[in-house]
Amino acid sequence: MGLLTVNYCNLLFSSVILVEMTKDDIISLPNDHLRQRSKKVGVVSDAVRKLAEDMQAATLDWEDSREHEVGVALAGVQVDELTRIVVIRQDFDDKTNRNFNVFINPEITKFEGEINEDFEGCLSIPDVYGKVPRYSKVRVRALNLQGKQVRIKAEGFLARVFQHEIDHTNGKVFIDHIKDKPEAYFRLEADGSLTPLDYEKNIANNAALWE
Numbered sequence: 597m598g599l600l601t602v603n604y605c606n607l608l609f610s611s612v613i614l615v616e617m618t619k620d621d622i623i624s625l626p627n628d629h630l631r632q633r634s635k636k637v638g639v640v641s642d643a644v645r646k647l648a649e650d651m652q653a654a655t656l657d658w659e660d661s662r663e664h665e666v667g668v669a670l671a672g673v674q675v676d677e678l679t680r681i682v683v684i685r686q687d688f689d690d691k692t693n694r695n696f697n698v699f700i701n702p703e704i705t706k707f708e709g710e711i712n713e714d715f716e717g718c719l720s721i722p723d724v725y726g727k728v729p730r731y732s733k734v735r736v737r738a739l740n741l742q743g744k745q746v747r748i749k750a751e752g753f754l755a756r757v758f759q760h761e762i763d764h765t766n767g768k769v770f771i772d773h774i775k776d777k778p779e780a781y782f783r784l785e786a787d788g789s790l791t792p793l794d795y796e797k798n799i800a801n802n803a804a805l806w807e
């Protein structure tokens with residue numbers, strides 16, 4: 597009887613961990629988890645590594661459903677896991693490179709360079725793009741998948757991605773940086789172009805974005 601119980605548990609456990617996440621596991625506004633702080637990872641365990649893999653699978657599945665966008669990165673909260681994990685695509689220009697780097701408990705230790713405005717989108721805020729001011733360079737400290745500390749000097753688009761994703765771990769989304777900037781908002785059209793949004797109608801009075 598004891599053996600039977602154990603076997604049953606093993607079966608149940610393996611069937612749970614074999615399920616890969618998809619784009620449907622990605623949460624979007626309005627969901628108040630997106631404005632909550634994620635918890636630090638204590639030990640980089642197999643469960644943490646599995647979550648990182650799931651996040652990559654979900655990002656790629658999302659990308660495969662979007663004609664004009666690349667899924668460059670994702671934070672744990674976006675698959676409704678309030679855990680400080682970020683996955684970032686290794687090559688932003690080559691869509692066929694589907695590999696990611698994983699950063700656990702990432703922190704920005706220094707903001708450097710100048711502040712630039714550029715377009716950002718978010719898997720958790722579909723079809724809305726914003727011109728967001730970010731530092732051109734940041735230094736980041738994190739753990740890798742082996743639990744070893746790594747330090748990164750990032751600039752340009754990678755620096756922007758780190759700032760966007762580490763914001764997610766702190767419960768912040770990109771629109772929070774441009775809340776009062778009517779000219780900063782754009783919509784992704786079906787043909788892949790970006791056109792200015794009606795700020796009063798689509799943004800300022802859109803409760804789903806701010807609740």
Ligand SMILES: [Zn+2]
Nearest residue numbers: 717718719720
């Ligand atoms: Zn995002």
